[in-house]
Amino acid sequence: MARRGFGQNGEQDKEGRKKISKESFRRGLRIFSYVLPYKFKFIVGLGFLVLSSLTFMVFPLFTGKLVDSSTGNADWFLKDINMIALGLFGIILLQGIFSFFRVYFFAQVSENAVADIRRDLYSKFVQLPISFFEKRRVGEITSRITTDVGQVQDAFSITLAELFRQTTTLIVGIGIIMWTSIKLSLFMLATFPVLVGLALVFGRRIKTLSKKTQDELANTNVIVEETLQAINTVKAFTNEMFEVGRYKASLGRAVRTALSASYYRGAFITFIIVGLFGGIILVIWYGATLVQNGDLTIGELISFIIYTVFIGASVGGLGELYGKVQASLGATERILEILGEQEEPTDNRLPELRDILRVKGDIAYRQVAFSYPTRPDIQVLRDINFGIRSGEKIALVGPSGAGKSTIIQLLMRFYDVSAGSISVDGQDIREMDLTTLRANIGIVPQEVLLFGGSIRENIAYGRPEATEEEIIAAAQKANAYQFIQSFPEGLETLVGERGIKLSGGQRQRIAIARAILKNPAILVLDEATSSLDSESEHLVQQAMDELMQNRTTIVIAHRLATIRKVDRILVIDGGEIVEAGSHEELSMNEQGLYANLLRLQFELS
Numbered sequence: 001m002a003r004r005g006f007g008q009n010g011e012q013d014k015e016g017r018k019k020i021s022k023e024s025f026r027r028g029l030r031i032f033s034y035v036l037p038y039k040f041k042f043i044v045g046l047g048f049l050v051l052s053s054l055t056f057m058v059f060p061l062f063t064g065k066l067v068d069s070s071t072g073n074a075d076w077f078l079k080d081i082n083m084i085a086l087g088l089f090g091i092i093l094l095q096g097i098f099s100f101f102r103v104y105f106f107a108q109v110s111e112n113a114v115a116d117i118r119r120d121l122y123s124k125f126v127q128l129p130i131s132f133f134e135k136r137r138v139g140e141i142t143s144r145i146t147t148d149v150g151q152v153q154d155a156f157s158i159t160l161a162e163l164f165r166q167t168t169t170l171i172v173g174i175g176i177i178m179w180t181s182i183k184l185s186l187f188m189l190a191t192f193p194v195l196v197g198l199a200l201v202f203g204r205r206i207k208t209l210s211k212k213t214q215d216e217l218a219n220t221n222v223i224v225e226e227t228l229q230a231i232n233t234v235k236a237f238t239n240e241m242f243e244v245g246r247y248k249a250s251l252g253r254a255v256r257t258a259l260s261a262s263y264y265r266g267a268f269i270t271f272i273i274v275g276l277f278g279g280i281i282l283v284i285w286y287g288a289t290l291v292q293n294g295d296l297t298i299g300e301l302i303s304f305i306i307y308t309v310f311i312g313a314s315v316g317g318l319g320e321l322y323g324k325v326q327a328s329l330g331a332t333e334r335i336l337e338i339l340g341e342q343e344e345p346t347d348n349r350l351p352e353l354r355d356i357l358r359v360k361g362d363i364a365y366r367q368v369a370f371s372y373p374t375r376p377d378i379q380v381l382r383d384i385n386f387g388i389r390s391g392e393k394i395a396l397v398g399p400s401g402a403g404k405s406t407i408i409q410l411l412m413r414f415y416d417v418s419a420g421s422i423s424v425d426g427q428d429i430r431e432m433d434l435t436t437l438r439a440n441i442g443i444v445p446q447e448v449l450l451f452g453g454s455i456r457e458n459i460a461y462g463r464p465e466a467t468e469e470e471i472i473a474a475a476q477k478a479n480a481y482q483f484i485q486s487f488p489e490g491l492e493t494l495v496g497e498r499g500i501k502l503s504g505g506q507r508q509r510i511a512i513a514r515a516i517l518k519n520p521a522i523l524v525l526d527e528a529t530s531s532l533d534s535e536s537e538h539l540v541q542q543a544m545d546e547l548m549q550n551r552t553t554i555v556i557a558h559r560l561a562t563i564r565k566v567d568r569i570l571v572i573d574g575g576e577i578v579e580a581g582s583h584e585e586l587s588m589n590e591q592g593l594y595a596n597l598l599r600l601q602f603e604l605s
């Protein structure tokens, strides 16, 4: 259920609707700050809304007068049938024109305001810290930008206008019928709205029931999906009949729910036919007696009945709108909550890389301890101490889950350390400008994800302002230019979801070209775990060697063959540094973890 958001608190139901209270309404109104830049258009739209609502209300009056003038009862400023009919046409025409402008102006406001909300949400999302995304599923986050903003858009463009129109219809309608005949109005108000209200309650109950039916049906589908996906297992265990039984039981539940809903549906239809139309007959009957006694003209009765239908429809409409307003308030609250989140203190002026202060690349971890914010009870790193001098190359090795990637994430300040400190060039990274820090670190990740676009764009991601020559030079140094040129479109070849699929080794070389272009003082190489074929491996290794030159480098090594060239190896286990030294030193210690890992890899290969 993507709609269930993180703004969920006791006040929101599971559909993400919000109870309407003064407080929630006041908070919801804050979203109107997005309408402010378009307030002129909004006011004009509002003007047309008032005009179209009012002309709508004149229509029954004219109809009644038209009938009256045909029976010679015309005591109005328009006496002639033709004139009144013409007047009616005029009203309809005006109503049409007003409605056009109302829709036009409200669309201008809502489309622009909603695009602004989306832009702000997106810009907020990309600037929020990693920990924000770990607490939420991607589906939840994207539904803020789609479903919730859609709700707000509905509110701006339809719900508010409808709310206004229905309320005007109700108030003006009741005013006019009261003025026509107090007696008949009181009679009508005592019966008709009550019936409409009942119909609404009834309708809601049916909606809940049919939702339950759908849920039950969805459950039966889950069984089908599950078993078909694991059909081999079902057959291997000869559980075919067991599954058939499970499906049958689930179907039975769906049918029972559907049937109990059908009682309500049937009763609802009967109620509408007998109750609502009966109510109208009652009003007509009482009205007819009034006409008979000369208290009311036929025209007045007809316009009265049309107003009654309008009023009934607006009572029903307002009930529906109540749910929509609730939903919009819930959505607004969730949007505002995200907009209020604290973003990372990056420099969002789009600085060019060459304008960013270049660090030397001395790194020091001092007594670093860390737990992930989502799992504060588990200490992932404890007492990590090491230093790397500018230009030095170290490797982190250790079993899976030891904490190697976490050490890097802390250097990038994706998270802040729980205790201790990390410094670059002697300065605590928490005191450094975040953009400067990250701009000085280049990463070649394990799994390279390319953005949908051309190879050129993907390489230039390392430094968007790079020239054509720089991009080609980077591709050449990364051993990537040769395979890029083998594609008919060369650098313009599309990759990513809609483009061609590159092999693991090719993707890595693109990532290396990206890093070469970025030319960072500090480099992090996260080796791919899946092995490449030896040709590709050689090309990638060569490119990495090229990239490592003259930079402080940290290699997260999975395959120990590649780390013989580094100056120092840190062996991490259980969140601690358990051994440190050169390859030669560590392999001498036969009982050590490193020597053990070496033996294991050797046996595996």
Ligand SMILES: Nc1ncnc2c1ncn2[C@@H]1O[C@H](COP(=O)(O)OP(=O)(O)OP(=O)(O)O)[C@@H](O)[C@H]1O
Residues within 6 Å of the ligand: 134, 372, 374, 375, 380, 398, 399, 400, 401, 402, 403, 404, 405, 406, 407
């Ligand atoms: N985002 C996260 N939230 C909570 N716990 C995490 C998170 N990322 C990693 N962990 C946990 O932290 C520990 C260290 O993980 P880390 O990814 O640093 O290990 P690693 O040494 O890089 O492993 P591998 O070699 O398999 O990549 C693991 O127990 C892991 O379950």
